[in-house]
Amino acid sequence: MNNDQELKLQAFLDGELPARERPAVADWLAADAEARALQQEWALTRSALAGGEPPRPLPESREFYWSKIQREILRGEKAGARAAARRAVPWWRRLLVPTAGLAVLTLGLSVALNYWPPGRQPHVVETALADSGAFTYRDLKEGITLVWLSYPADSGLADDAGADIIE
Amino acid sequence: MAGAERLNSLLPPSVEPMTGNAQHSAAADETLVKAAQKGDMGAFEELVARHRDKIYARAYSMMRNEDDALDLSQEAWVKGWQRLQQFQGDASFGTWMTRIVINLCLDALRRRKRQQAESVEVLNEEAGGVERHMPVMTVNPTEGLERAELRERIDRAMAQLTYEHRTVLILHEFEEMEYKQIAKVMDCSIGTVMSRLFYARRRLAALMANWKDEDEGTNTPDKQKP
Amino acid sequence: MRQKLRSPSRLGWWLALFLPLALAAPCALAGDLKLEALLVWGTNDARSPDPDHKPVGADLLKKLRSFPLKWTNYFEVNRQQLAVPSAGAKRTSLSKECEILVKNTGSGELELVIFGKGQRVGHIKQALPKGELLVTGGNAPNFTAWFVVLRQVD
Numbered sequence: 001m002n003n004d005q006e007l008k009l010q011a012f013l014d015g016e017l018p019a020r021e022r023p024a025v026a027d028w029l030a031a032d033a034e035a036r037a038l039q040q041e042w043a044l045t046r047s048a049l050a051g052g053e054p055p056r057p058l059p060e061s062r063e064f065y066w067s068k069i070q071r072e073i074l075r076g077e078k079a080g081a082r083a084a085a086r087r088a089v090p091w092w093r094r095l096l097v098p099t100a101g102l103a104v105l106t107l108g109l110s111v112a113l114n115y116w117p118p119g120r121q122p123h124v125v126e127t128a129l130a131d132s133g134a135f136t137y138r139d140l141k142e143g144i145t146l147v148w149l150s151y152p153a154d155s156g157l158a159d160d161a162g163a164d165i166i167e
Numbered sequence: 168m169a170g171a172e173r174l175n176s177l178l179p180p181s182v183e184p185m186t187g188n189a190q191h192s193a194a195a196d197e198t199l200v201k202a203a204q205k206g207d208m209g210a211f212e213e214l215v216a217r218h219r220d221k222i223y224a225r226a227y228s229m230m231r232n233e234d235d236a237l238d239l240s241q242e243a244w245v246k247g248w249q250r251l252q253q254f255q256g257d258a259s260f261g262t263w264m265t266r267i268v269i270n271l272c273l274d275a276l277r278r279r280k281r282q283q284a285e286s287v288e289v290l291n292e293e294a295g296g297v298e299r300h301m302p303v304m305t306v307n308p309t310e311g312l313e314r315a316e317l318r319e320r321i322d323r324a325m326a327q328l329t330y331e332h333r334t335v336l337i338l339h340e341f342e343e344m345e346y347k348q349i350a351k352v353m354d355c356s357i358g359t360v361m362s363r364l365f366y367a368r369r370r371l372a373a374l375m376a377n378w379k380d381e382d383e384g385t386n387t388p389d390k391q392k393p
Numbered sequence: 394m395r396q397k398l399r400s401p402s403r404l405g406w407w408l409a410l411f412l413p414l415a416l417a418a419p420c421a422l423a424g425d426l427k428l429e430a431l432l433v434w435g436t437n438d439a440r441s442p443d444p445d446h447k448p449v450g451a452d453l454l455k456k457l458r459s460f461p462l463k464w465t466n467y468f469e470v471n472r473q474q475l476a477v478p479s480a481g482a483k484r485t486s487l488s489k490e491c492e493i494l495v496k497n498t499g500s501g502e503l504e505l506v507i508f509g510k511g512q513r514v515g516h517i518k519q520a521l522p523k524g525e526l527l528v529t530g531g532n533a534p535n536f537t538a539w540f541v542v543l544r545q546v547d
Contacts, residue, residue: 143525
């Protein structure tokens with residue numbers, strides 16, 4: 001008996017075989033001892049299983065068992081109510097928070113970029129004259145930068161009449 | 168009656184008077200389902216009380232584990248409450264609940280299987296394996312057994328099967344489901360259902376016959392054909 | 394249902410409020426750079442010969458005194474406000490001999506060019522965040538000093 005025949009025989013005995021195939025299998029079953037042996041084995045197994053499923057009483061009291069179910073049901077309903085409340089809010093209102101957040105973020109970024117640009121050190125300091133006394137002083141804590149040019153005293157211009165820049 | 172009224176008046180509003188439970192316990196399942204569908208949790212609790220053993224037993228038969236069976240059966244009841252509006256009464260409430268717990272158990276078993284490497288034994292079983300060629304058992308495994316003893320043997324034999332074979336047997340023999348229903352529940356083809364059922368039956372017969380032989384002092388099953 | 398009918402107009406209000414704000418903020422902030430330029434004279438004399446010169450404010454005095462080159466007193470000679478448009482420049486005179494040119498690069502930096510007697514004597518390019526000072530200085534006759542103090546104003 002090959003596998004197809006075995007499965008066909010099983011389907012026949014389970015009443016699952018299409019009507020048109022049943023007569024052929026019935027004839028084969030009547031003629032084949034091996035098929036009949038298999039049929040008998042399944043009949044014995046089925047009779048053993050019928051009513052043979054062991055009862056398995058719940059190991060917890062009715063109240064205790066129910067209390068956990070009830071707790072989960074109530075928790076689920078609360079979560080459902082919250083979700084429903086969220087769904088009840090129109091879509092555009094749900095967009096308000098992210099939109100406002102985006103606006104604040106953009107604003108903050110703009111402010112940050114304008115007030116605290118990267119690189120707070122002077123990028124370029126150049127003097128037009130050969131000024132050996134020029135220097136840059138920076139106090140990060142106080143937020144002050146001094147660029148000392150020593151102009152015009154060290155350049156010779158200071159000696160000129162009326163060269164005082166304060167004038 | 169006056170005493171009962173006095174007692175009820177002392178109860179906080181959240182405590183359901185005993186008369187309510189008494190009404191529920193006398194009601195038919197259909198009545199309780201309708202009440203539960205309208206939000207009566209007391210009616211649902213009565214349904215749980217009536218069917219809890221069956222639902223738990225089905226979970227246990229599939230999971231073979233008390234803790235899993237408790238968790239999954241309780242989860243099934245929670246799902247039952249949540250989907251109660253979908254219950255149309257096509258099958259009995261008990262059958263409907265059993266389908267829910269079976270689905271939950273199968274999901275849990277599939278998750279568990281994914282976490283484990285597939286054993287050689289399972290591969291063999293799926294392929295037809297050596298068991299397909301085992302001799303036909305002609306010994307009656309139930310003969311001379313007390314009912315309790317028979318149940319104990321069936322339980323032991325079922326525990327020896329892989330979850331796919333055990334499930335297909337449970338669904339076909341105990342839940343009386345057709346091949347196509349089993350295929351749908353187990354998410355496989357009808358051919359696979361037939362193959363698994365064939366193997367499960369043969370394996371179960373062999374296990375029970377062997378134990379019977381062991382009890383009778385012989386290890387050789389009565390072989391009709393090699 | 395009423396809520397739904399009202400929703401587009403409300404949405405419009407919120408979008409009208411937030412979106413222009415969000416979109417315009419960078420543009421507005423990247424716009425005019427409002428600056429204040431001060432010409433300061435540092436001297437060890439107690440008084441300035443020019444009665445119009447006033448001592449600088451306490452905050453500025455504290456900062457100027459923190460420099461490595463120190464004078465006893467600092468007098469404010471001139472003060473100018475200038476709004477420099479983005480990618481634009483403004484030139485202003487702080488004294489007869491001193492002029493400054495400020496360029497707004499539009500990328501958060503400014504360029505300061507100092508002119509003495511019409512001559513370009515210094516060029517500084519750097520960021521000037523609000524609250525910070527860019528001070529350019531040099532020697533003046535009689536061991537005094539000049540300072541150009543530049544800062545952002547609101």
